[in-house]
């Protein structure tokens with residue numbers, strides 16, 4: 671089962687047909703990139719976009735790169751997967767996944783096309799059936815790396831309103847985060863479409879973090895900084911994490927299982943979370959150093 675060994679605070683989509691954006695992404699501070707062949711690409715540029723993303727996939731240094739392919743029910747799906755499998759991308763993102771079988775069909779094409787053993791499969795969860803089958807999808811294959819919520823398609827198929835508070839999606843978010851955590855997968859929140867609403871974007875990031883997402887998928891570079899800030903540990907959180915790790919270790923050395931720090935009871939489970947916080951900060955620093 672793949673482990674979460676890298677930060678994914680911000681994952682930026684870009685259309686595979688837009689070579690300017692593919693180029694520009696090399697200098698952007700997004701933790702991860704999604705080179706899109708699906709909804710952001712018009713039918714008559716799909717084949718050209720496939721060639722573009724395969725040419726760019728291995729040019730982003732340490733950043734995680736996923737290629738979002740077209741579905742297998744489309745004229746482009748099979749060839750997208752076969753080409754992406756050999757592109758040097760870290761993973762293939764499958765749109766509108768509704769069953770474990772769908773994932774295994776993609777995996778079979780990847781294997782037949784010579785995909786490296788460590789190339790991951792990621793799933794967009796963006797239909798009612800996908801949400802209802804998310805646990806089965808989570809254990810489809812050891813190649814599974816994570817989930818990306820597709821809230822625009824989900825709103826369309828649920829016939830719900832895509833409101834500021836996103837209450838219509840809460841059950842789906844909870845189910846998908848549970849499945850991701852139960853199977854050791856990453857999970858990214860959906861996109862925020864109003865590029866003129868910085869305050870709304872920050873609130874959506876905060877909500878996403880509270881719900882347990884690792885980060886947010888983005889459509890524009892201007893939102894990368896706010897997503898990185900919302901999903902990365904603050905200095906205060908890091909200080910607290912280091913303090914309780916040290917206090918608990920000292921208590922353990924005295925044969926105690928618990929300790930009170932600043933009036934708060936600290937048990938081993940808090941230390942586990944604190945260690946994850948410190949590890950994430952280390953991964954972020956390493957990624958930033960590699961990009962500098």
Ligand SMILES: CC(C)(COP(=O)(O)OP(=O)(O)OC[C@H]1O[C@@H](n2cnc3c(N)ncnc32)[C@H](O)[C@@H]1OP(=O)(O)O)[C@@H](O)C(=O)NCCC(=O)NCCSC(=O)C[C@H](O)C(=O)O
Nearest residue numbers: 683684685690691694695709710820821822823889890891
């Ligand atoms: C939304 C956009 C079409 C806006 O593009 P544009 O008008 O070019 O914006 P700007 O002029 O403000 O751009 C400023 C510079 O930044 C570069 N840029 C813009 N967007 C990106 C990007 N995504 N990645 C990399 N670079 C980007 C421009 O080239 C400008 O650079 P410069 O030339 O140096 O000035 C555009 O942002 C865009 O296409 N965004 C991505 C849209 C997309 O991929 N959508 C599909 C994914 S979302 C989805 O499918 C939802 C999901 O499936 C669901 O169901 O929920």
Ligand SMILES: [Mg+2]
Nearest residue numbers: 709796820823
């Ligand atoms: Mg979608």
